[in-house]
Amino acid sequence: xxxxxxHSHLPLLPPLSPNSLYSLSLPSPLSSPPGDAxxxxxxxxxxxxxxxxxxxxxxxxxxxxxPLPPFLLPLGKGVLNVYDLSNSLAxxxxxxxxxxxxxxxxHTGVLVYGNKYLYGGGIQSLPVGRTPYGxxxxxxxxxxxxxxx
Numbered sequence: 001x002x003x004x005x006x007h008s009h010l011p012l013l014p015p016l017s018p019n020s021l022y023s024l025s026l027p028s029p030l031s032s033p034p035g036d037a038x039x040x041x042x043x044x045x046x047x048x049x050x051x052x053x054x055x056x057x058x059x060x061x062x063x064x065x066x067p068l069p070p071f072l073l074p075l076g077k078g079v080l081n082v083y084d085l086s087n088s089l090a091x092x093x094x095x096x097x098x099x100x101x102x103x104x105x106x107h108t109g110v111l112v113y114g115n116k117y118l119y120g121g122g123i124q125s126l127p128v129g130r131t132p133y134g135x136x137x138x139x140x141x142x143x144x145x146x147x148x149x
Contacts, residue, residue: 076145079141083107083131083137084104085105085133107133
């Protein structure tokens, strides 16, 4: 028996595998509402009105998952934000002051379970978006944690 497809009037679901947790995209309230096919969204039963139903859903190629804002991340997913505390001044001035090239003064914060955890004179927990370090230079997605909240 085949999995749910648009032929059976069910929405398409991604196959579940251990690696699919890293690429699973959840519906976002910022994306187009279902049934809004004119602006890039897709009806939940996209092929239900077609007389000729294709083997692959016609809307799958048109849909692009939008990245989720940090406060809508799945609960076990971790994101590592990397900040440059010197705002690239270390790269510009390090050779003249230290006679050694320094790329940056790095700082990291882990975003998991809706909070940002960082080290600043001790381990701190801050709400998302409340760090005084500005925008991260790099965002690394290491995966999903199996440690409960």
